[in-house]
Amino acid sequence: MHEMSLAEGIRSIVEETAQAQGFARVKAVVIEVGQLSSVEVESLKFCFDVVMRGTVADGARLDIETVPGTGWCMPCGKSVPIKALYDPCPDCGSYQVQATGGTEMRVVALDVDGAPERAAEGVE
Numbered sequence: 001m002h003e004m005s006l007a008e009g010i011r012s013i014v015e016e017t018a019q020a021q022g023f024a025r026v027k028a029v030v031i032e033v034g035q036l037s038s039v040e041v042e043s044l045k046f047c048f049d050v051v052m053r054g055t056v057a058d059g060a061r062l063d064i065e066t067v068p069g070t071g072w073c074m075p076c077g078k079s080v081p082i083k084a085l086y087d088p089c090p091d092c093g094s095y096q097v098q099a100t101g102g103t104e105m106r107v108v109a110l111d112v113d114g115a116p117e118r119a120a121e122g123v124e
């Protein structure tokens with residue numbers, strides 16, 4: 001499942017950040033999901049809950065911010081909003097539109113418990 005590997009990717013980022021910044025508990029993970037990323041939000045939430053079990057983000061909330069899709073229309077020579085990949089330009093109807101924004105999913109913030117502590121001994 002596509003969403004499962006995305007959730008595992010989020011877990012790696014959370015665990016690496018937790019280790020680097022020394023926090024023990026993550027309350028919420030904020031991610032951006034592009035409208036063109038073909039990520040199924042409901043199934044991502046489900047996978048997130050599953051893969052976070054037993055980690056610092058066990059039971060954490062997944063906050064999802066949607067990023068609108070944008071594309072570059074060749075004939076118009078400008079950025080246009082598009083709702084799906086391979087959508088035609090809303091202005092001229094051309095299919096020569098290249099997706100330029102809203103194609104990715106990324107972690108933007110972690111809401112953690114307590115102030116990040118200085119690294120444990122032996123870790124820079």
Ligand SMILES: [Zn+2]
Nearest residue numbers: 073076089092
């Ligand atoms: Zn156009």
